[in-house]
Amino acid sequence: MSDNILEQFSLKTLVPLHAGSWNIPFTQSAAFMIGGAVLTIALMTLSVRRKALIPGRWQNACEILYESIFGLTKEYLNDEARKYFPFVFTVFMVVLMGNLFGLIPFAYTYTSQIIVTGALAVLVVGFATLLGFIKHGLHFFTLFFPKGTPIVMAPFIIPVEIISYLSRPVSLSIRLCLNMVMGHMLMRLIGGFCVTMIALGIGLKLFTAVTFSVNTLLMALECLVALIQAHVFAVLTCVYLKDGVELH
Amino acid sequence: MKRTAFIALSVMTGLLPATQAFAGEGGGLPQMDASTYPGQIFWLAVTFVLIYVVMAKISLPRVKDTLDRRQAHKDSHLNEAGHLNDEAEDVRKAYEKSLAEAQKKAAAAMAAGARDASAKAAQEQSAFAEKARKRLADTERNIAKAKTEALGSMTEIATGIAADITQKVANMSVDEADAKQAVEKALKEHAA
Numbered sequence: 001m002s003d004n005i006l007e008q009f010s011l012k013t014l015v016p017l018h019a020g021s022w023n024i025p026f027t028q029s030a031a032f033m034i035g036g037a038v039l040t041i042a043l044m045t046l047s048v049r050r051k052a053l054i055p056g057r058w059q060n061a062c063e064i065l066y067e068s069i070f071g072l073t074k075e076y077l078n079d080e081a082r083k084y085f086p087f088v089f090t091v092f093m094v095v096l097m098g099n100l101f102g103l104i105p106f107a108y109t110y111t112s113q114i115i116v117t118g119a120l121a122v123l124v125v126g127f128a129t130l131l132g133f134i135k136h137g138l139h140f141f142t143l144f145f146p147k148g149t150p151i152v153m154a155p156f157i158i159p160v161e162i163i164s165y166l167s168r169p170v171s172l173s174i175r176l177c178l179n180m181v182m183g184h185m186l187m188r189l190i191g192g193f194c195v196t197m198i199a200l201g202i203g204l205k206l207f208t209a210v211t212f213s214v215n216t217l218l219m220a221l222e223c224l225v226a227l228i229q230a231h232v233f234a235v236l237t238c239v240y241l242k243d244g245v246e247l248h
Numbered sequence: 249m250k251r252t253a254f255i256a257l258s259v260m261t262g263l264l265p266a267t268q269a270f271a272g273e274g275g276g277l278p279q280m281d282a283s284t285y286p287g288q289i290f291w292l293a294v295t296f297v298l299i300y301v302v303m304a305k306i307s308l309p310r311v312k313d314t315l316d317r318r319q320a321h322k323d324s325h326l327n328e329a330g331h332l333n334d335e336a337e338d339v340r341k342a343y344e345k346s347l348a349e350a351q352k353k354a355a356a357a358m359a360a361g362a363r364d365a366s367a368k369a370a371q372e373q374s375a376f377a378e379k380a381r382k383r384l385a386d387t388e389r390n391i392a393k394a395k396t397e398a399l400g401s402m403t404e405i406a407t408g409i410a411a412d413i414t415q416k417v418a419n420m421s422v423d424e425a426d427a428k429q430a431v432e433k434a435l436k437e438h439a440a
Contacts, residue, residue, distance in 0.1 A: 010278035011288075022286050030291035037295045044307035051314040053321055059314075066311045086304035093299055094292075115285045116292050123296070181279070 036097025099226030
């Protein structure tokens, strides 16, 4: 085990791959992404293959995921919900799998990579913006000047709105990434501390027990954070899509 | 003292990795290594498209179908229950109606019965009273007759007794007609 608490975030190439001049190695991060995808597909497909009227345990889990995310989408997008539901659901599952997989010891948390959360955030905001232009054409720009604002305020309001719009992908990606990075760093730090104390043979068994307990509780907290962050990401996806579809 | 030193040492050794990390051995955060970005974006895109296609084309419609079927099943059952409830309500109303009718009929029959009974009772009573009065009259007549008879024979007995007494006391025979006359005369005097 390395002494570096950031060691856990470094990528290890499992299979080196190249596409032209691009270097696209199959890393352990990619393995967990594909693993998450396989798990998601297995859960959402195998568990409902019997389409039972009275659901079993797996089917119930699958239905809860479906209904909670569909309810969320419906809350923001109303009649358009069904059209964008698969998108929101996929975003949610990608983030959830990254967050939850990362909590298994030695697993890789791909949502701790700023480029991954950044790419997802750009995808979400980009998709919402594209929708806005397709649906409303140049009227989309009225998003930056809310109705009822006095015209005198325009020089102040418009830049503020534009900056806030552009900061959406930044805040979306940094929020998720930092939540994951900080949680894992803290757990690694306290875990490492615990291991060091045992290795040094320090006779403070109680102190070791306390740090170990703290880490256990931290693990539970991280499980909660993993779920909440995935949910927050899905909620914000809905909010941004709503702006694109409805223009306020 | 020793203990405090141990704790301080432990904390420091625990925190050591952190300082080392930020001291930066070859650029610090692995997340900032831009050379890994194309690969990560590529695999993320693969993952996203894979999940999206399977969810949109297969899984989510299937789950929706399952949920819809359950909803339809529930709705049909609720509908049926509603119908049955309505039917039960109809039956109850019919029952209450027939019960009220029966009650009305019973009350009428009871009233008629009471009327008949009282009429009959009055009739019987008057018939009995008539009969009783008749019998009373008969009895009174009989008594009167018996009394008259008894009184009649009394005169005879008295006549006999008077003749006998006269025979025995005065030793003289008395004519029956004379005796009778005397007795009647005495009775008359006594009565007066």
